Amino acid sequence: MIRVSGLSFAYPRAKGEAVRGIDFAVAPGEVFGFLGPSGAGKSTTQKILLGSLRGYSGSATVGGVEASGADSRYRAGIGAAFEFPCFYQKLTGLENVRLFASFYPGPKEDPRPLFERLGIADAMDRRVAEYSKGMRMRLNLIRAVIHRPRVLFLDEPTSGLDPANARVVRDIVRERASEGAAVFLTTHDMAAADATCDRVAFIVDGRIAACDAPAALKRRYGKRAVVVDREPGPEAGAAAGGSAAGAAAASPEFPLDGLADDAAFLAELRKPGLLGVRTLDSSLDGIFLSLTGKELA
Amino acid sequence: MSAALFAADLRLLWRHGFAIAYLVVAALYAAVLSVLPRAWADAVLPILAWSDPAFFCFFFAGASVCLDLAQGTFRSLFASPLRPSDYLIVKALDLGILSFAMAAIVSASSRGADFSLWPLAASAAFGGAPAAMLGAALALRLKSVNRFMMGSIPAFLVLALPALDYAAGRYLPPWFGPIAALSPGGASLAFARAAYTAAPAGELALGALAAAAWTAAIARFALAPAVNAARGD
Numbered sequence: 368m369i370r371v372s373g374l375s376f377a378y379p380r381a382k383g384e385a386v387r388g389i390d391f392a393v394a395p396g397e398v399f400g401f402l403g404p405s406g407a408g409k410s411t412t413q414k415i416l417l418g419s420l421r422g423y424s425g426s427a428t429v430g431g432v433e434a435s436g437a438d439s440r441y442r443a444g445i446g447a448a449f450e451f452p453c454f455y456q457k458l459t460g461l462e463n464v465r466l467f468a469s470f471y472p473g474p475k476e477d478p479r480p481l482f483e484r485l486g487i488a489d490a491m492d493r494r495v496a497e498y499s500k501g502m503r504m505r506l507n508l509i510r511a512v513i514h515r516p517r518v519l520f521l522d523e524p525t526s527g528l529d530p531a532n533a534r535v536v537r538d539i540v541r542e543r544a545s546e547g548a549a550v551f552l553t554t555h556d557m558a559a560a561d562a563t564c565d566r567v568a569f570i571v572d573g574r575i576a577a578c579d580a581p582a583a584l585k586r587r588y589g590k591r592a593v594v595v596d597r598e599p600g601p602e603a604g605a606a607a608g609g610s611a612a613g614a615a616a617a618s619p620e621f622p623l624d625g626l627a628d629d630a631a632f633l634a635e636l637r638k639p640g641l642l643g644v645r646t647l648d649s650s651l652d653g654i655f656l657s658l659t660g661k662e663l664a
Numbered sequence: 665m666s667a668a669l670f671a672a673d674l675r676l677l678w679r680h681g682f683a684i685a686y687l688v689v690a691a692l693y694a695a696v697l698s699v700l701p702r703a704w705a706d707a708v709l710p711i712l713a714w715s716d717p718a719f720f721c722f723f724f725a726g727a728s729v730c731l732d733l734a735q736g737t738f739r740s741l742f743a744s745p746l747r748p749s750d751y752l753i754v755k756a757l758d759l760g761i762l763s764f765a766m767a768a769i770v771s772a773s774s775r776g777a778d779f780s781l782w783p784l785a786a787s788a789a790f791g792g793a794p795a796a797m798l799g800a801a802l803a804l805r806l807k808s809v810n811r812f813m814m815g816s817i818p819a820f821l822v823l824a825l826p827a828l829d830y831a832a833g834r835y836l837p838p839w840f841g842p843i844a845a846l847s848p849g850g851a852s853l854a855f856a857r858a859a860y861t862a863a864p865a866g867e868l869a870l871g872a873l874a875a876a877a878w879t880a881a882i883a884r885f886a887l888a889p890a891v892n893a894a895r896g897d
Contacts (some may be wrong), residue, residue, distance in 0.1 A: 417743050419895050439745035448742040453736030457679035458672065469668030470746040510740070520743075 368518055369393040372427035375573075376411055380393060385411040388425065395517070396418035396512035398540060398550040400564035400581075402444060402557070402651070404659045408573040409553045413520055414450035416551065420528030421629035425535040429518055443472055450553075452507035460487065460506050463495055464513055481509045485535055500527040508536055512543060519543060519550045525526040525559045538561045567651065569658045576658045581651060588657060589649035592620040595632070598640030620647065669751065673758045680731060682724050684763060687844055690722070690766045696774035705774050706860065711827055712770055712858040713784060717791030718823050719847040724759050725752075726799035726816060730809045748891040749883070752800050760792035771859065783858040785838035786868075790875035791852020795823060797882040798848065804890035826853040848882070851875035 369647050370392045372398040373540045378382040393399040405450040406422050418437020423649060427434040432441050454463045468475045483486040485505040490498060496519040498506065504527050511519060521540065540563055554560050560567050568578035577584060597619040605651050621632040623646075636644075649657075677683050693712045697705045718861045732738055741751060764785050767803035794873055821849045829836065830853060844850055851871030857863055 389735060417741060419739075439747060443745040445743065447740065449739055449743075453740060454678060455672075455737060456735055457676060460674070464673065466668055466672045468739065469666050471742040472745070478746060516756075517884060 368395045368430060369399075369426045369551060370411070371416070371506055373427070374415065374423060375426050376415060376420065376423040378411075386423070387572070389570065389575050391568055391575060391578060392547050392550045393518075393551055395547045395549050396544050397566065398544045398552055398564045400560040400567035401551060401553045401570060401606070402555070402560055402655060403570035407570045409570055410522070411552070412570070413522065413523070413553060417445065417520060418442065422568065426522070431646075440526055443514075444517040446511035446514065448507040448511035448522060452500075452503035454495040454503065454510075455465055456508065457494055459492050460495055460502075461491045462499065463506065464510050465511050468513045473514065475514050475555070476512070478509055478513055479514070484539070485509065486532060501529070501532065503530065505526055505536070506596065508539065514537065515546075515548075517548055521550060521556065522553045525554070525556055533559065547652060560571055561651050569655065570661050577654065582648075584654055585648035585650065587649075588654045588659075590620065590647035591623040592646065592647045593623065593626065593632070593644050594618050594620055594647065595635045595644050596636060596642040597635075598642060601610040617645075666746070666754075667714075668749065669746070670755050670758065673754050676731075677758055677762065679725075679873065680683075680728070680823045682728070682759075684767045685724075686716075686720065686762050690769045694769045697770065697774040703720065704814045709771065709774055709860060710774070710775055710856040710874045711830060712855065713767040713850070713859060714787060714791060715829070716770075717760060717788045718795050718826075718852050718885070719820075720763055720818065721741075721756065721759045721792040722765075722795035722799040722823060724799070725755055725796035726803035726812045727809060728759075729800045729803035730807070730812055733744060733803070733807055733894075742895045748895075752797065756793055756796035759796055761789045763792055764788035767859075775823070775860070775897070781864075783868075787852045787855035787859065789897045790855060790872055791849055793872040794848040794875055794878040794882055795852075797879055797887050798823070801886035803885075803889045804894045822847060823849045826850045845871060848878040851888065 372390050374386055374389050378387045389408070389412065391399070401412065403409050411420065415423050416429055416434055418434050418441055421435050423435070430444055434441075434493065455466070457464065460482070462477045468478070479488065479491070482491045485508065486547050487502050487505050490502055495503065495506070500557050504524065508521070508524055511521065519540070528536060537559060540550055540552070552560070552564060564566060565637050566578065566580050567584065569576045578625065579587070582651045597618070599616040617633075620630050621635070626632055697709065697712070700708065732741075742748070767784045767788065768781060771784065783823055797814070802816045802819060803812050806812045825844040825847040826849045829841050833841055845854065845867075851868075851874055854863060855869040858868060
């Protein structure tokens, strides 16, 4: 549905390129996370795919149509929720959604169930000026999905949301993907990316540094080993000066290769107080840090 | 063009106070006309009727675009299938309708039924279209109300050329009149005058052609590049 090939772009009067020869594709039904630090090229790529930036080299297509030729028909199949949810402040939430929905051809969803599901039904008839940031973020999602687009661009869709509402947003995104939408999700929220995305790409300095399923990346960047967690014995607490009381005690690491025949590992399992066995996969946070050299904001 | 956009834009004009401003100015104009001697009122009325589309469409279109910029709604508008030209035509149309209503109210307050409505409608159309396009294009470039208020003064002066010719034409060089008549606001004033006194059809037709040409030129050479620049922001 989305296909990007050798895409490069430089802003006028900029010293270097903002995007440097990137390649990726997003299939229908897939949630594709686009992760990277600020200024890495995420927004530029999204703007190009939305048809807002022209003059790029390479190819960027949505539904087989080149983004440089984006017209009303091209945009009719796209839903976009930007990081900063901007609405007409003097219109109500429902008026805003209906106005933006009116720009798209074809049948639309009834917005009321979405307002209810996202917990802002009570504010539907209030002016957006009275909405909190979290309410605007939820309204932003309603506006993006109300016309049932084939391609969804979501920029930080869970920003400013409490865990319960963030989960509802993730559920809606997954549902739209399961109905066949291709979702291009830009975020700094690695937990959200991990929970929502089928694949993620890390973009650093305009280049894609890694692209794969979150689980595959975590394995690739983690250790192929396990540790056994046990309830701490008196010796563990004493060794830690009592500070580790209540925390699990971890065994040494056991390599995955030959684990079934590893006598030390099997002996560790037989000790009393077994809590669990952990693989030493990396986390997306850790991968982000190692690829970008930058802490997450 | 979307009927929902037309209705929403009118609603926003009301909620942002533009419609109230029109009503207040109309009341002010009517009050001024009511205290003037009839001859003076008849002389001033075409300028007041002309100022509705020429000035108010210009400033209010600019202010309305600045409000969109301040609220950040353009990014979502530009990501939708809505064509910027439709969006701006709706704005110009809504402001033109308000201008026409205001000119009609002011005229009725001064002359009762002794005026023609269609020239006022033509004045609103031929004055409002280039003025609104110019105001919108400048606002997209200047990006804030404050900068728009200052930066739009040269364009405002160009729009005011017909008023200057109307008020002081006899003291100005002979070449000034034709330039003023063919300037972006010229047709609007010619039609506004025609609402109260007979006007040569040729003069009105020429003015209408000039206004249409100005509107097309502003849309092509000022507004379209401004929209493209704003789209990439």
